[in-house]
Amino acid sequence: MHQALKIEELLLNIFNHCCPSTLRTNQHKKATSDLAALARTCRAFKEPALDVLWSVLIDLSPLTRCLPEASHPSRLFPGDRLYSFSRSLTQTDWDILYGYTRRIQSVQDFDNELDRESIKILSMPPTTRPLFPNLRVLQCAYTEITMPLLQLPLPSLVSLQVDFENSQLFQSSLVSFLKFSPNITRLCISMCQTEGTFSKIERSYICRWQNLRTVICPEITLDVDALVHLSHIPALTNLSFMLSVTLQTFSSPLFFPNLHELALHSHSLDPISRLLSHTRLATMTNFLAAIGSCPSRQDLSFFFDSIQTSGADHTIRCLWLTQSVTHPSSNPRSVLLGLEDLRPCMAFSNLSFITLDIEWNVGLTNSTVLEFVSTWPRLGHLQINVGWGWNSQGGITPDGLLRLLQTCRSLCHIAVAFDTRGYTELPPSQALASLELTLPPMFLFDVLDSIIEAESVQAVTSFLSGIAAATYDFNFLYWGGPYVVEAPGMDEYMERWEHIGDRVEHQRWSEVHE
Numbered sequence: 001m002h003q004a005l006k007i008e009e010l011l012l013n014i015f016n017h018c019c020p021s022t023l024r025t026n027q028h029k030k031a032t033s034d035l036a037a038l039a040r041t042c043r044a045f046k047e048p049a050l051d052v053l054w055s056v057l058i059d060l061s062p063l064t065r066c067l068p069e070a071s072h073p074s075r076l077f078p079g080d081r082l083y084s085f086s087r088s089l090t091q092t093d094w095d096i097l098y099g100y101t102r103r104i105q106s107v108q109d110f111d112n113e114l115d116r117e118s119i120k121i122l123s124m125p126p127t128t129r130p131l132f133p134n135l136r137v138l139q140c141a142y143t144e145i146t147m148p149l150l151q152l153p154l155p156s157l158v159s160l161q162v163d164f165e166n167s168q169l170f171q172s173s174l175v176s177f178l179k180f181s182p183n184i185t186r187l188c189i190s191m192c193q194t195e196g197t198f199s200k201i202e203r204s205y206i207c208r209w210q211n212l213r214t215v216i217c218p219e220i221t222l223d224v225d226a227l228v229h230l231s232h233i234p235a236l237t238n239l240s241f242m243l244s245v246t247l248q249t250f251s252s253p254l255f256f257p258n259l260h261e262l263a264l265h266s267h268s269l270d271p272i273s274r275l276l277s278h279t280r281l282a283t284m285t286n287f288l289a290a291i292g293s294c295p296s297r298q299d300l301s302f303f304f305d306s307i308q309t310s311g312a313d314h315t316i317r318c319l320w321l322t323q324s325v326t327h328p329s330s331n332p333r334s335v336l337l338g339l340e341d342l343r344p345c346m347a348f349s350n351l352s353f354i355t356l357d358i359e360w361n362v363g364l365t366n367s368t369v370l371e372f373v374s375t376w377p378r379l380g381h382l383q384i385n386v387g388w389g390w391n392s393q394g395g396i397t398p399d400g401l402l403r404l405l406q407t408c409r410s411l412c413h414i415a416v417a418f419d420t421r422g423y424t425e426l427p428p429s430q431a432l433a434s435l436e437l438t439l440p441p442m443f444l445f446d447v448l449d450s451i452i453e454a455e456s457v458q459a460v461t462s463f464l465s466g467i468a469a470a471t472y473d474f475n476f477l478y479w480g481g482p483y484v485v486e487a488p489g490m491d492e493y494m495e496r497w498e499h500i501g502d503r504v505e506h507q508r509w510s511e512v513h514e
Contacts, residue, residue: 011048018052054103060118060149066096067121094126106137116145123148130155138162142170150176157181161188178208185235186214206230214238218265218290224250231256239263240288243271255280263288269295269303276306284312288320294359295323297335304344318353319345325357325387336363336392337385339372346375352410353381362390362417366400369416370407379408383415389449395419398427398463409438415446420456427463439471447478452496461500468508476501 018034032053039049057063067089125131130153138157140146142164150162151173160177164170177184187209206215206226213235222230222241230236231254239256240263256262262284264272272289289303303321307313337360345351362385364372373379384390395417396404405411445467452460468474478497 008048011045012052015049015052050100051103054100056106056108057104058108060107060122063097063100064118064121066100067093089121089126091126097122097131098129101132102134104132104135106139107132107135108137108139119146119149123152125152128153132156141165142173144169147173153180155180156183158183159186159188160184161186163190165191174205178205182209183211184209185211187212188214188216189220190217191219212236216240216263218242218263227254234258237261240265242266243275245271250278253278253280255282256284257282259284261286263290265290267292269299273299273302273306276303276310279310281310281312282315284310284315286318287312287316288322290320290322290324291358292324294335297341300341300358301344307345308347313348314350316348317350319348319351320355321358322355323358323388335360337361338363339368342372346372349375351376352378354379355381355383355386357383357385357387359388360385361392363392363394364390364396364416365394366397366419369396370400370403373404373408377408378410380410381413382408382411383413383446385448386415386446390417391449392417393419393421393451395448395450398423398460405438410440412440412442413444413446415448418447418450418452420450420452420460423456423463424459426459427466439467441471442473442475443467443471444475444477447476447497449479450497451493452500454496457496457500461503464500464504465507468504474504474508476504 015035015038018038035049035053039046039053041049054062122131132152132154134156135154136156137159138150138154139159139161140150140163142150142162147169154177157177157180160181162170206222207229210233212230212233214237215230216238218240220242221244223244228250230239234257236256237258238261239259240261243264243266245267256279259281260283262281264275266272266289269289269291272291287307295303307316337356337358342356345354364384373382397419401414401418404414445464464476468476478501479494
């Protein structure tokens with residue numbers, strides 16, 4: 001054997017390519033089989049191959065299969081006999097387990113039913129010695145079944161991702177995470193189902209962790225004290241949480257020196273704006289505001305003003321403002337989204353990604369869309385009311401789309417209404433040929449709730465075929481938005497867009513295979 005293969009770091013690098021952490025199910029089983037074979041090949045391969053083989057677990061059953069024959073999942077003793085059996089395991093049996101568990105660095109998505117008996121055994125170690133001394137990443141559902149295992153000491157844990165159902169169990173068990181896992185840097189908590197009894201993480205829990213970099217809990221409220229604590233953590237870069245409607249005022253502005261991504265969830269837009277107006281964000285690039293009710297024109301204006309007040313107007317690159325579409329209003333929509341409503345965000349000079357989706361009609365036309373995007377020549381994504389629809393006879397015309405693509409040469413995804421009224425003449429080939437230098441390799445065009453007459457189908461098909469020929473990968477999605485308000489002739493318009501999409505795809509396929 002070549003001397004280079006006796007270097008453990010080199011072997012670890014090679015073996016890690018056999019079993020990437022992204023593999024799942026049958027692919028993962030094949031990869032683990034290869035690593036097991038490598039471990040049996042020679043003594044030089046054994047330890048590094050086992051380190052990689054056991055570094056990531058999808059479920060816990062391989063651990064119990066390392067115990068004596070009687071402990072295999074198919075032969076486990078039920079009820080009280082299982083408890084007696086686990087207590088009868090010798091120190092040698094546990095040493096065998098420790099030989100494998102010390103290698104485990106990540107446990108991901110293990111199934112409750114599959115691991116039920118495994119957890120019952122593994123949660124009863126005979127000593128206080130950590131069963132998983134090097135476990136760094138834990139991702140699982142937190143239930144009565146998994147609770148005993150998750151209350152074991154996990155001294156090396158840095159990433160905790162938990163979905164829970166019973167809030168009382170989880171709240172009480174957070175104490176064990178604080179005690180046994182003091183160095184967590186990534187905390188992701190979500191509810192498996194809607195539950196009204198769990199409203200916030202207690203301040204005493206959040207404030208015990210001093211090294212947090214990522215906190216993601218979109219269904220959970222953080223109080224003022226918790227936010228003040230997080231603002232004092234210079235390593236924090238990603239924050240997502242639920243805002244209470246009755247948010248308290250701050251004695252002084254919160255300053256997050258290195259926060260790059262911020263996602264605020266709230267029933268309405270006002271609490272989000274009030275928080276932003278009391279916050280200073282020196283480095284924020286990605287911002288998401290997710291709300292549950294329709295904002296007023298005053299709410300939208302205050303929202304854009306609060307972003308400027310926070311100091312993020314010169315750093316923000318990606319802006320999402322989305323309203324939940326689970327409970328659309330039964331009243332007809334009267335508010336019309338126009339350029340004057342969007343003009344304040346034109347001061348955000350570095351925007352490259354814009355998503356606006358609220359329960360308003362959209363009154364943007366060819367000229368106003370072009371004026372709106374003129375501030376951002378590097379704009380890559382423009383999506384307006386994908387879920388709620390435009391519900392108006394407006395949108396960008398084919399000629400306007402050409403001018404838009406020539407202005408924003410990095411644009412790779414656009415979702416707007418397409419105004420094809422009166423568009424019946426085939427477009428000149430010279431205009432479409434000019435797109436060759438402007439379109440990115442992959443281009444996505446979502447045509448939202450757009451009316452199209454039968455006499456425009458041929459011309460629109462030729463126009464979109466010209467765009468498709470100007471890029472490597474063109475995806476055309478018609479009539480986006482499942483909650484678009486129905487209008488007379490809706491089905492007929494949808495059929496026409498579907499027919500156009502099929503013809504564009506067929507023509508593109510023919511050109512590629514010529």
